Amino acid sequence: MTEELKDERARAAAWFRSLRDEIVAAFEDLEQSHDTGPFSDAAPARFDVTETTRASEDGTDAGGGLMSVLRGGRVFEKVGVNVSEVYGTLGERAQAAMAARKGIPGMKDDPRFWASGISLVAHMQNPQVPAVHMNTRMFWTPHAWWFGGGSDLNPCLEYDEDTAHFHAQQKAHLDPHSADLYPRLKAWADEYFYVPHRKRARGVGGIFMDDHCTGDWEEDFRLTQDIGRAFLPAYLPLVEKRRVQDFTEADKDAQLVHRGLYAEYNLVYDRGTKFGLETGHDANAVLMSLPPLAKWV
Template sequence: MTSTTQERQELVPVWFRTLRDDICAAFEELEDAFVGEHAGQLAEREPGRFVRKQWEREQEGETGDFGGGEMSLMRGRVFEKVGVNISTVKGEFSREFRAKMPGAEENPQFWASGISLVAHMHSPLVPAVHMNTRFIVTTKSWFGGGSDLNPMYPDDQDTADFHASFKAACDAHDPEYYPRFKEWCDEYFFIPHRNEARGVGGIFYDYLDSGDWDTDFAFTKDVGRAFLDIYPRLVRRHMERPWTDEQRRHQLFRRGRYAEFNLVYDRGTQFGLKTGGNVEAILMSLPPEAAWP
C-alpha cells in the first residue's frame, strides 16, 4: 500500500510518462503502416515522428521550482496534428481559483500531474479523439480524467467498440463507474450555445477519492490502457479509406465545434491558463485547420 503523499507524487508522473511513451510508439507504428494509395501526396510523405519540447512553469512575482512538462507533437500522414503532453507542476492558486478547487480555500498550495492527448486526423473518416488523466493534490487529493471520441461521420461500430473498451475498464473496478462516468461525459462534452454534443461520448470522471488510493490509481491506469487498446484499432479500421473534398469540408466545420468547446467551456484549458501553465501546451488541443459556415 502506498501510504505517503511523497511516494504517490513520485509514482504518478512515472506512470504518465510510461503511458505517453507507449501511446507515441503506437501512433508512430500507424504512421509506418499507412499505405494510402488513394491519398496522393500524403502517402508520399515520410512517416510522422513525435518532436518533444520541454517547458518550465513560472509563477508571477516568484522564483523557485514550480515544475513543468514535456510536449510531444507529431504532424504526419495519418495524424494531421496530435499532441501527447505530460506535466507535473506545483505552486499556489490565485484567489479567484481557490474556491473552485477542493481543499484550496484552506491552503492555496497545489501539486498536479497528468497526461493530455488530442488527435486530429487527415482523413475525415478517422475519428478525432481526446484523452487525459490527472492527479491533483491540495489539502485533499483526487484523480480525474477520461476520453471521448469525436468522429466527423459517426460510425455505430466505432462508437460501440470505444464505449465497450472503457466499460470493461470501469467494470473491473466498480459496476457503477461506467453508467455514472458515461453520463458525466455526455453532460460535460456538450456545447450549450449549439445545443449539441461535441462527439459520441466516452467517460469523464473527476474528484475520484474512494478512500483507497491504490485502487483509484489502478483504475486511472486502466483508463489509459483502455485508450491505448481501442483507439489505434479504430484508426487502422478507417485510415486507408478514400475520402472526398466535400467530406474534408465537413470535417473542418466539425473541428470548429471542437475549438468552440475547448476555448469557451473546457475546464482543463481554464485550469492551465489560470495556473500559469504553458500556453503552447494548453492550446495544443486546437485543430490545425477549422472552418465556420
C-alpha cells in the first residue's frame, strides 16, 4: 500500500498549475508579437478561463480545474491548456480499465483515487505551423502511484528540420536522467500515437510514458517536470519560424484532413479522453482537444 503522499500530491498539482501559467503567457506573447505575414491583421486573442468541476457519483463536487481556451487568434485557431485536480472513488468501468492496465490489487475493496495534470492541444491558423499536444500527470490510489505524459508534434506539412529540432529538445531534457530514456520514450510515443485503422502515425512523434513509477517519487517527479520544461523550447521556435510563411488553398485543405485524423485518434484511442469521460470530469474540458474545423475525404 502506498503512503498518502499528501505533500507530494500538492507539489505535483502546484507544478502543473505553474507550467500552465508559463505556457499561457508564452502563447499570448506569440499572439501579441505576430505583426507580419498571414493573419497578422487580425486582433491578438487571449485565453478565456473557466473553472471546471468533476461530479462524483453521488452528485457532490470531487475536484476540478481550469479550462483555458484561446480561439480565433492571429496564430492559434484554437488552443486549450487545461489543468485539473480530481479525486473520489473510481466507478466500476474505470476500476476495470485501471486494473487491466496496472494490475493493482485491492482496487475493488478501496477504489479511492486522486489525479492531477496538465493537458494542452494547439490547432493553428497557418497550416505551415504544426499542431502540437502535450500533457503530464500524476495518479494516486491507496495501492499505487505513477506519472505519465509526453508531447508530440502533428504537422500537416512536414519539415524535416522542424521534426529534428522538436526531438532534439526532448532528448536534451531526458538525457540528464538516463541515456536510454529518450530512445525508449520516443519508441513508446511512436507506438502510442499510431492510428491502427488508418495504418499510420498521427504525426511525427515525440516522447510518451505512462504508469511510470520507479519507487523513487522525487526522481520520477523531476523527470515529469523536465518533460514539461522541454515543451516550450521544443515548440516556440517552430511557431515563430513558420507563422510568417504563405500557404495555398491546398495547404489549408491538407490541414483540415489531418485534423480529421487527429480527431479520430482522440475519440477512439486516447486514454486521457476515455478516463476523463468515465470519471465524470467536465466533458467540454475533456474534449477540448478536438479541432474547431476538420474534414474527411
